[in-house]
Amino acid sequence: MQDSLFANVQELPRDPILGLTEAFVADKAPHRVNLGVGVYQDENGKVPLLACVKQAEEALLSKTAPHTYVPIDGLPAYDSAVAQMVFSDSADLAKVATIQALGGTGALKLGAELLRVISPNAKVWISDPSWENHRALFSAAGFAVETYPYYGADGELDFAGLVKTLAAIPAGDIVLLHACCHNPTGLDLSHDQWRQIAKIVRERGLTPFLDTAYMGFAEGLEADAFSVRLFASDGGPLFVSFSFSKSLSLYGERVGALSVLTASAAERARVLSQLKRIARITYSSPPGHGAASAALVLADPALRKQWDDELGGMRERIKKMRKLLAEKLSERLPGRDFSYIVRQNGMFSYSRLTAAQAIALREKYAVYALDSGRICVAALNEKNIDYVSECVAKVMTEV
Numbered sequence: 001m002q003d004s005l006f007a008n009v010q011e012l013p014r015d016p017i018l019g020l021t022e023a024f025v026a027d028k029a030p031h032r033v034n035l036g037v038g039v040y041q042d043e044n045g046k047v048p049l050l051a052c053v054k055q056a057e058e059a060l061l062s063k064t065a066p067h068t069y070v071p072i073d074g075l076p077a078y079d080s081a082v083a084q085m086v087f088s089d090s091a092d093l094a095k096v097a098t099i100q101a102l103g104g105t106g107a108l109k110l111g112a113e114l115l116r117v118i119s120p121n122a123k124v125w126i127s128d129p130s131w132e133n134h135r136a137l138f139s140a141a142g143f144a145v146e147t148y149p150y151y152g153a154d155g156e157l158d159f160a161g162l163v164k165t166l167a168a169i170p171a172g173d174i175v176l177l178h179a180c181c182h183n184p185t186g187l188d189l190s191h192d193q194w195r196q197i198a199k200i201v202r203e204r205g206l207t208p209f210l211d212t213a214y215m216g217f218a219e220g221l222e223a224d225a226f227s228v229r230l231f232a233s234d235g236g237p238l239f240v241s242f243s244f245s246k247s248l249s250l251y252g253e254r255v256g257a258l259s260v261l262t263a264s265a266a267e268r269a270r271v272l273s274q275l276k277r278i279a280r281i282t283y284s285s286p287p288g289h290g291a292a293s294a295a296l297v298l299a300d301p302a303l304r305k306q307w308d309d310e311l312g313g314m315r316e317r318i319k320k321m322r323k324l325l326a327e328k329l330s331e332r333l334p335g336r337d338f339s340y341i342v343r344q345n346g347m348f349s350y351s352r353l354t355a356a357q358a359i360a361l362r363e364k365y366a367v368y369a370l371d372s373g374r375i376c377v378a379a380l381n382e383k384n385i386d387y388v389s390e391c392v393a394k395v396m397t398e399v
């Protein structure tokens with residue numbers, strides 16, 4: 001009798017982010033709180049269905065269109081609306097190849113596979129720390145992944161370290177940057193710092209790849225596009241991955257895009273043909289519903305205005321929760337400074353919990369944070385914040 005084909009298959013550890021949600025779902029503690037995954041929840045702890053999306057979906061439903069295939073590179077109206085929104089007039093869109101992608105992760109994957117074709121020997125540089133999936137995704141695509149300093153020992157941005165490392169990266173390597181709302185630290189570059197980084201990247205001939213999954217959550221859609229438009233305005237090259245998961249609360253619909261700014265319309269056509277091949281051999285063509293809804297929200301001025309308002313509401317609620325959390329922790333642990341929580345941007349706070357503290361928080365109190373100490377502030381509300389701050393304060397003193 002032969003051994004099973006799978007006898008030697010190794011069991012992998014759970015995903016550091018989505019695996020935590022699996023553990024949370026299995027946890028039966030009535031007071032459990034999931035601060036792991038980056039999902040916005042409203043004041044009642046519910047993932048919202050945005051009114052702009054609901055209206056767009058109703059309009060689509062009333063048309064009862066058949067479910068035929070979407071083109072390999074996505075819905076044309078969606079692709080051009082996304083490119084217009086992200087780049088505005090910072091780039092000549094005739095030189096930008098945009099392809100609908102399966103969320104931000106799908107966009108990164110398409111970009112990684114294209115870069116394997118173009119720059120197979122390049123290294124990919126990500127921030128230390130970065131979103132857990134960045135290293136995994138680019139390594140799986142066959143790249144050596146290195147890190148540049150980002151989060152200093154003092155809990156602030158290590159800009160000097162970042163500049164020093166970037167300035168020594170060999171020409172042709174790829175630098176992954178977070179366009180805004182850095183995941184996991186919430187620490188963003190100032191405009192002046194972005195200009196300095198862009199200058200180094202161009203002078204050294206590096207390929208910038210901007211991950212733009214949280215546009216709209218720092219200061220608003222226009223303001224948060226600053227870094228992308230800065231890199232686009234000198235003509236590229238530039239890779240931009242984009243996601244509507246958070247900003248339109250379309251997580252499960254997998255609505256994202258990859259844009260590649262090239263040097264000419266002819267280059268754009270060649271790059272797009274490569275991207276289409278990668279999409280075709282991976283999933284053939286993308287799903288239609290979420291992208292059609294997003295395209296309608298972007299095209300209809302009333303829905304677009306409604307989206308701005310709703311996104312603004314989410315952004316402001318997160319900022320309010322940051323303030324409340326910092327206040328409640330300061331009350332419980334007088335003498336400690338929690339102002340960093342308020343200064344960070346986006347959905348996350350790099351809370352300065354150690355791994356041991358994060359594990360204790362989960363095992364003793366059913367409050368789920370990443371082992372890195374990252375917590376999703378967008379999952380806090382007035383009902384759970386007292387419990388969360390009480391438990392965080394306890395582990396910060398006891399563990």
Ligand code: LMR
Nearest residue numbers: 017018036037038131183
């Ligand atoms: C996160 O960082 O929690 C989100 O981007 C969700 C994910 O896919 O990891």
